[in-house]
Amino acid sequence: MSAKPGLWCDSINGNDMLQKKICLLGAFSVGKTSLIRRFVNSMFDARYFTTVGVKVDKKVVTVSSEEVMLLIWDISGEDEFQRMSASYLRGAAGYVVVVDGTRPKSYNTALAVQQRAVNVLGDVPAVTAVNKVDLVDSWVFTREQEDNLKQKGSVLYTSAKTGENVEQLFEVLARAIL
Amino acid sequence: MNSILSGVIQSFDMVALCVQGDGRFQLLGQATPWFNELFAGSAPPGALRLEGKSLFLDNFLVDAREHWGARKEGSLSSGPFLESGLGQGDHALEARALLVEGQCVLVIVNLGQSYEVNRKLLQAARQNLLNQEILELEVSKRTVAIRDRQLELAARLIYAAGFRDEETGAHIKRIGLYSGEIAAQLGWSPYAVDDIRTAAPMHDIGKIGIPDKILKKPGPLSASEFTIMKTHASIGGEILGASEVPMIQMAAEIASNHHECWNGRGYPRGLYGEHIPEAARIVAIVDVYDALVHERVYKPALPEEQALAIMAKSVGIQFDPRIFEVFLANIDTMRAIREEVKDEN
Structure with missing residues (x-):
């Protein structure tokens, strides 16, 4: 079925299309589901609905005039009660680590989750989304933390609420994967 | 085995499938409407291929086949996952791989209301954690503010002394x-x-x-x-x-x-x-x-x-x-x- 991790050929509308599995990881309530919802459905709901388990969404993006279907795995956020199962990452071609700029604890979780993703997936492309940029006045990130994230790869400042940089987030990852 | 399992299956909102030698699945008991909608379609019940129907399930079947191959006791759970059906809303499901009298069995449970109940419980717990984080952050901000005021007072005191x-x-x-x-x-x-x-x-x-x-x-x-x-x-x-x-x-x-x-x-x-x-x-x-x-x-x-x-x-x-x-x-x-x-x- 797959030639290499995250790569499938599927017949959609009679055309073979590249498919890539990507995962959204991070602490709970950082906005993973909201980012996906904004990206896939162009919608946003300010209410917090925690995700339990996994939901997979799909969306086609065009990168360098090539269409790619992103298979987006929304994986339940981490907290004291739940940890991400490593098997959910299997076959992922890349991943997004989401951090909530207003919550310092989400930064520590992001680092831990990213390390686990590296252990499972090796050196696949990863992008960090520092989410809730619409609340930038309430951000508590230090310059050191920002620099540390930038050393690990691309960092985008996103807002699922306003849509800022959400399309770019997935495009940057898709481009890095291809 | 099949009759006992079928009886159990009938009393819950789940389907059980037995793995055939060729890797296909055979239904044990009746298929449910949601199972037909999501996985079976119009395929004949004796020759189901589950691969390709659900990305999540495809991923879980890798672990399940390993579990069955190792003849491990107990069941392996996929954890909850959501599948979009043709109608409104998502189905909250959970798959389990187990051996029953030496046969490889896959059970898919529709979590139904229990999923929502558990989700609300988890949400309440997480809301508490969020509130705690907000409080800690507020305390930390105020501590910094107090320290800043102390620093300013100390600096002014030193400045005053500096005149002499x-x-x-x-x-x-x-x-x-x-x-x-x-x-x-x-x-x-x-x-x-x-x-x-x-x-x-x-x-x-x-x-x-x-x-x-x-x-x-x-x-x-x-x-x-x-x-x-x-x-x-x-x-x-x-x-x-x-x-x-x-x-x-x-x-x-x-x-x-x-x-x-x-x-x-x-x-x-x-x-x-x-x-x-x-x-x-x-x-x-x-x-x-x-x-x-x-x-x-x-x-x-x-x-x-x-x-x-x-x-x-x-x-x-x-x-x-x-x-x-x-x-x-x-x-x-x-x-x-x-x-x-x-x-x-």
Whole structure:
């Protein structure tokens, strides 16, 4: 079925299309589901609905005039009660680590989750989304933390609420994967 | 086996499938509407292929086949996952791989209302964690605000004292930085290191209580004048004393005791050894160091080597030998602080 991790050929509308599995990881309530919802459905709901388990969404993006279907795995956020199962990452071609700029604890979780993703997936492309940029006045990130994230790869400042940089987030990852 | 399992299946909203030799699945019992919608479609019940129907299930089947292959006891759960059906809303499902009388069985459970109940419970717990995080953040912000106010007050106090004292602002700042560095090397907590960085510059605050004719006298002091001059330590202790703020308490200890000597021959109380607060023992060293290596109206700056040689003679007399050792071990950092915070010409 797959030639290499995250790569499938599927017949959609009679055309073979590249498919890539990507995962959204991070602490709970950082906005993973909201980012996906904004990206896939162009919608946003300010209410917090925690995700339990996994939901997979799909969306086609065009990168360098090539269409790619992103298979987006929304994986339940981490907290004291739940940890991400490593098997959910299997076959992922890349991943997004989401951090909530207003919550310092989400930064520590992001680092831990990213390390686990590296252990499972090796050196696949990863992008960090520092989410809730619409609340930038309430951000508590230090310059050191920002620099540390930038050393690990691309960092985008996103807002699922306003849509800022959400399309770019997935495009940057898709481009890095291809 | 099949009849017992079928009976169990009928009583829950689930389907069970037996793995065939060719990797296909055979339904045990009846298929449910949601199963048909999501996985079976119009395929004949005896020859189901599940692969390709659900990305999540495809992923789980890798683990399930490993589980069955290893003939492991117990069941392997996929954890909850959501599948979008043709109608409104998602189906919350959970797959389990198990062996029943040697047969590989896959059970897919529709979690239904229990999923929503568990989701709400988890949401409530997470909301509590969020509230706790918000509170912690608020406390932390307020702590920083309080510390900032303390710093500002300390800076203004030092500034006020500076009108009467000849010491430069740079010297005062360096004393804080040197002291903080040594305290960190001695293993002090980050809070205490922050405290000494702010408190140490107030070591001579008591000079505010010394008459101008003595404090600003250009020549050497007489014995009686020196006696009065020495009271700056206890005056400083008095100005800063009886505070409930840890940083001010430390400042009081330093102001009172930075002229105490390791051998007990210092002033104002003649304390000796570790009876002298450690913060004061640190400041005693860095104050002398900074004074020796910088120019003053009454003396030129000494080369560092010469200054250290002079100070070394006071180890065990004026200075705590252990702290002096730490000071020497970090002399590069002390030098860097001097480079960074220079006297204004």
